[in-house]
Amino acid sequence: MKDIYDLPKNVYDRLEYLEFMLRFRGWITRTELMDHFSISQTAATRDIALYREHRQNNCYLNQKNKRHEYNQTGFKPLFEVDSRSALSKLREFTYSKALGLSDSDGILSPPRLTYPDINLLPTITRAIATKSYLRADYTSVRNGASEKRLLPHAIFDNGIHWYVRAYDEERERHCSLALTRFISAEVTNKVDEAKFKTITSRDHQWNRIITLEIVPHPNDEFVKESATIEHDFGMKDGCLKVQARAIVAGYWLNLWDVDCSANHSLKDKHYQLWLRNHPALYGVDGNFIAPGYKDSYYQ
Structure with a gap:
């Protein structure tokens, strides 16, 4: 059996699309492969057969509607995909339309308010x-x-x-x-x-790398179940450690609504996270952007 990484790129791309649709939608058809990639019926049939050669238990043919459908009990991904790349695909119109998400405006995300001049x-x-x-x-x-x-x-x-x-x-x-x-x-x-x-x-400021130790906000008025926050952000031992260049730390902490005060004093409901090692921001350009941070705590 030929390793998938040794396949021609066009075949590799088709098999990757095939599996993505199986996994995220639940089915794939030969006709869809033909239309999406402008290939012949023979080529589409060959692609499905090749995929099943590598992962026979990932799908089965539903004779009634001629669809190859997701096997819930035996599915084992052939292609590695992480959440970031999967969500990136879901934002693409081609994928969101194929999954039926375009009927509800696809994957909604905040629009960028401004873009750089393409000539500059x-x-x-x-x-x-x-x-x-x-x-x-x-x-x-x-x-x-x-x-x-x-x-x-x-x-x-x-x-x-x-x-x-x-x-x-x-x-x-x-x-x-x-x-x-x-x-x-x-x-x-x-x-x-x-x-x-x-x-x-x-x-x-660019070359300095700092570690941000982000934990559930200690304010139990708004964060009564810290375990929920730990699960939400995939924390280990109650902490999410993020490495960042010093110059971007203030921007990112502001974007993430992280309380950076020394005594976790910000009480608004949207502050569900606290920067445990807030002294790490000392001497960082732009630390004034970090919510609640004050250099005077450390002077």
């Missing part, structure tokens, strides 16, 4: 890829429009905005700049590898 984004990524400076016109809520000379090296997402992490040559410091606030940008001169490594190695 490639300029920034090219500068990163080629280790080059950017000459950019940028606007901020505090200083308005200004011209900057930047050496960008990374991009991150805080859930609302996309940011580029860059060295600002005029201010001689590293900073995070929202991609949607660039007015214009152009790639200028390259820097040599040694200089690039030296500059980026000094971005301590």
